[in-house]
Amino acid sequence: MSTAYEATLEYAQSEDQTDVLYPFRERFYFPQHNGKDVHYFCGNSLGLQPKAVSYLMEKELQDWAKFGVEGHFQARHPWFSYHHLFSERLAKIVGAKKDEVVAMNTLTVNLHLLMLSFYRPEGGRYKILMEAGAFPSDQYAVETQVRMYGYEPEDAIIEITPKHGQHLIEEEDIIKAIDDAGESLAVVMIGGVNYYTGQLFDLKQITQAAHRVGAYAGYDLAHAVGNVPLQLHDWSVDFACWCSYKYLNSGPGGVGGAYVHEHHGDNPKMFRLAGWWGNDEKSRFKMRKGFVPQKGAGGWQMSNAPVFNMVAHDASLDIYEKAGMEALREKSEALTGYMEYLLNQITHLPFTIITPKDAARRGCQLSLLFDNRGREVFDKLTENGVIADWREPNVIRIAPVPLYNTFEDCYRFYEILTGIK
Ligand SMILES: *Cc1c(COP(=O)(O)O)cnc(C)c1O
Numbered sequence: 001m002s003t004a005y006e007a008t009l010e011y012a013q014s015e016d017q018t019d020v021l022y023p024f025r026e027r028f029y030f031p032q033h034n035g036k037d038v039h040y041f042c043g044n045s046l047g048l049q050p051k052a053v054s055y056l057m058e059k060e061l062q063d064w065a066k067f068g069v070e071g072h073f074q075a076r077h078p079w080f081s082y083h084h085l086f087s088e089r090l091a092k093i094v095g096a097k098k099d100e101v102v103a104m105n106t107l108t109v110n111l112h113l114l115m116l117s118f119y120r121p122e123g124g125r126y127k128i129l130m131e132a133g134a135f136p137s138d139q140y141a142v143e144t145q146v147r148m149y150g151y152e153p154e155d156a157i158i159e160i161t162p163k164h165g166q167h168l169i170e171e172e173d174i175i176k177a178i179d180d181a182g183e184s185l186a187v188v189m190i191g192g193v194n195y196y197t198g199q200l201f202d203l204k205q206i207t208q209a210a211h212r213v214g215a216y217a218g219y220d221l222a223h224a225v226g227n228v229p230l231q232l233h234d235w236s237v238d239f240a241c242w243c244s245y246k247y248l249n250s251g252p253g254g255v256g257g258a259y260v261h262e263h264h265g266d267n268p269k270m271f272r273l274a275g276w277w278g279n280d281e282k283s284r285f286k287m288r289k290g291f292v293p294q295k296g297a298g299g300w301q302m303s304n305a306p307v308f309n310m311v312a313h314d315a316s317l318d319i320y321e322k323a324g325m326e327a328l329r330e331k332s333e334a335l336t337g338y339m340e341y342l343l344n345q346i347t348h349l350p351f352t353i354i355t356p357k358d359a360a361r362r363g364c365q366l367s368l369l370f371d372n373r374g375r376e377v378f379d380k381l382t383e384n385g386v387i388a389d390w391r392e393p394n395v396i397r398i399a400p401v402p403l404y405n406t407f408e409d410c411y412r413f414y415e416i417l418t419g420i421k
Pocket of ligand 1: 191195222223
């Protein structure tokens with residue numbers, strides 16, 4: 001793929017022809033608009049449905065019909081160990097060891113469960129540092145975590161804001177705030193990619209800074225997982241969680257994921273709220289008293305796997321496995337770079353791109369901040385068969401997703417935007 005971009009349909013189509021990931025588009029269903037595929041740029045909010053889901057779901061339903069309770073051991077993918085199906089593939093996506101990850105629950109639930117392990121305020125160490133403007137669910141989670149221990153959010157939560165008049169947060173401001181908080185800091189909990197601006201934070205550097213002052217570092221990877229390269233283990237990240245319905249295409253409310261570094265995962269003394277599914281698997285059905293956590297992130301599981309809610313995850317991770325994160329990232333940088341190039345040709349509409357210009361500081365999403373007319377432009381895009389995403393008060397988010405979006409999609413978007421007078 002070349003980077004000498006051109007704002008022509010011929011150029012876009014020729015890029016698609018040499019794109020090795022192009023055929024993956026065929027594995028997804030696209031919503032229709034006037035009998036044609038929509039221009040779907042909303043994979044950051046809800047990924048498209050892999051076509052394999054209905055077949056795999058039917059298989060699971062058949063196993064239930066055929067085996068009843070025996071399906072726990074006799075199903076094609078025995079339900080007893082169903083969650084193991086995902087570990088290896090997830091581990092590759094987030095850069096972890098197989099036992100450091102587990103598919104379970106949903107995102108905010110996992111965030112709370114992990115905070116219960118990693119946020120154990122004691123003496124003067126009780127503060128949590130996060131980015132200002134974090135996704136509301138994360139704000140509510142952290143706010144109620146500190147209240148649970150009797151602290152006031154205004155005192156216990158340190159929020160890092162962009163410098164005056166800017167939209168992005170400088171890493172050096174985060175590092176400085178961590179150093180300033182010093183021994184009062186218990187946990188750093190940041191969204192790996194900010195949902196609003198699309199900014200990717202330097203998680204390695206932030207983790208190191210947190211550890212220097214004796215705090216834990218954990219991340220909400222909702223907008224990072226399956227979107228940007230992650231090396232959670234090597235960066236010594238303590239914990240992380242994510243959802244699977246955004247870039248991971250696993251359907252609305254799809255099963256979430258969690259990562260716990262092996263230092264903690266293999267430590268049975270690490271506090272957690274327990275359930276039978278996190279117990280040592282060999283003794284799970286002995287029904288004995290006394291919780292014995294299994295090693296790894298799996299030791300944070302509570303309930304048995306929601307099998308039907310995991311089928312789409314299986315289908316989607318299979319696609320990720322075949323495409324490979326490296327190839328996806330390479331295409332992603334080229335594709336988002338192309339979209340940015342096209343948007344920069346547009347001068348008649350009042351917007352600026354607030355997402356970082358540097359590809360190393362963003363994933364595939366671009367956020368367009370409008371002075372005015374934002375909602376009107378968004379509605380016209382929708383009328384023209386574009387599915388993008390509107391965020392109050394005045395941002396249109398678009399995500400060219402490397403698994404199923406094409407250079408032609410980007411060009412068509414540009415063409416439609418050009419036509420909005
Ligand atoms: C999408 C998203 C959520 C949603 O949480 P659920 O528990 O899955 O409903 C939470 N936090 C962030 C940062 C998100 O992007």
